[in-house]
Amino acid sequence: MLTEIPTSLVIFNVILPILFFSSALGLFYWGLSKTDFSKGKKITVGLLTTTGLIGWYLFILLAGLIGFFGEATLIVPNIVLTFIILALTIRRLYKSVTIQTIFEKIPAHWLIAVQVFRLMGYSFLTFFMIGILPGIFAIPTGLGDVFIGITAPFIAYLVYKKGNAIQQFALAWNYLGIADLLMAITLGVLTYPWPYQVIPTEVPSNLIAVFPLIIISFNAVPLSILLHLFTIRNLRVKNIY
16 A cells, blocks of 8 residues: 555655644643642653553554554454544543643643644645545545644634634634544545445545554544644633633
């Protein structure tokens, strides 16, 4: 599968998720430093977070390289089971009081600005244009990501300058960002070539289950959803700052 993908696109799909990951982790550490946690707890939370995220990234990278997510351990492809596991994990992380406290310390406009890395979704459009992803999946997914990525700096600036005056607008933008990601996941599952494929396509979409796109699917997507959720929480609970 890798032989079908230009080297420049492979690099693009590796570098941007790493930058996104690093930026979000930097914000997390900044928020952690502003909490009233004890020094010991800050160190523990920081180490666990870093170890967990790096470990997950490496697992996705290696599993994607050997095609693990395209296989079917049970009756459905591993990519579908992994999405379910990620959904449960996101819910658990969002409910964590410790993580909530950390994200409450991070300004909402910072959390919005980092979504600029959603521009990595442009790769879906590129893969469609060179004929290795189906348009019914790649076009709405790519356009949605690019829109969120392009508008992120402007929304962040408006939140920083206008505050409460654009609270509802900022909330709507974040809900739109989540809706776009959920749409992408849904289309990815529905078009995936397995025995229960709902939407048949001339070009198979199994590329989303292997390296390098799997890095976006299982690292960038859940991270972006979490950032949107905590941004919404900050906007509602703290009423913008």
